[in-house]
Amino acid sequence: MKRFENKNSGLLNSFDLRKPKYKTLYWVMFGILFFVMLVDIIPIIWVTLSSFKSSEELYRVPPTLWPEEFLFENIWNSWNKAGLEKGFISSLCIVVGCLAFDIILNGVCGYVLSRVKPTGSRILDTLIFWSMLLPGISMVPLYATFVDVPILHINLSGSYLPLWAMAGCNAFNVLMFRSFFNGIPMAYVDAARIDGYGDFSIFIRIILPLSKPIVMVLSIFSVMSSWSNFMWPYLLLGSTPLEPVAVRLYTASMGAGNLKPNEVMMITMLSVLPMIVVYAVFSKHIMGGLSAGGLKG
Secondary structure, X not given: OHHHOOOOOOOOOOOHHHOHHHHHHHHHHHHHHHHHHHHHHHHHHHHHHHOOOOHHHHOOOOOOOOOOOOOOHHHHHHHHHHOXXXXXXXXXXHHHHHHHHHHHHHHHHHHHHHHHOOOOHHHHHHHHHHHXXXXXXXXXXXXXXXXXXXXOOOOOOOOOHHHHHHHOOOHHHHHHHHHHHHOXXXXXXXXXXXXXXXXXXXXXXXHHHHOHHHHHHHHHHHHHHHHHOOHXXXXXXXXXXXXXXXXXXXXXXXXXXXXXXXXXXXXXXXXXHHHHHHHHHHHHHHHHHHHHHHHOO
């Protein structure tokens, strides 16, 4: 086949695919990936189409895939009943705060481990790596800390600050930043110090502009994870006006607001739509940033 004649990238090149066993392996792998793609995308298609159906059609047996009539008023009914306007505003505040804390605090930590290297930096590096291995039991003491901050004895539940703080303490992102910064020539840092820049100025004016690939990919990951985060917003912001979209989707599915099943599906579709758009627009940056982060250092 012509598609195999000039294939030079990937595990199997054009020379390998001339052999029947490798060509068979190629199509087996293609079939597996196609099956996985169907498993991932069919539920999304089903929810999207079902959200425009009437309740009667949704419960019809045998079920229909394509709606007999697209009820676009489901969008406005679901939006108003679930209070999605407040939910989207709250989710946006969480996303923006988490993004700022994530890039600045984790970036500074990665810069310190990579370039400043204070006494004991190797120990800190090891401890940060070990912190990634902690099981979920850390959630209980962390929650107790937020509801009663030691020494200050203040309750941070009902505010965005705990969510922002957790985003700024991401061990994986710290190590990703450190790995990328290790690949930046030290000559840039030395030249900036000769010009009188301090470490923080070097980080802001020199390191970050040279680190656009890793900043872009970690920014996208931060936005997607903070938007879809459910457990912590539910624990800290549940039953308050600051409930984000993910929490409002849960309360709607549990019967709050007298929402019909098709309206719950509409809320589900609206809640995932922004992240689908983000991934579709920035997918190349995600792959490029991961490759850059993995090769640097």
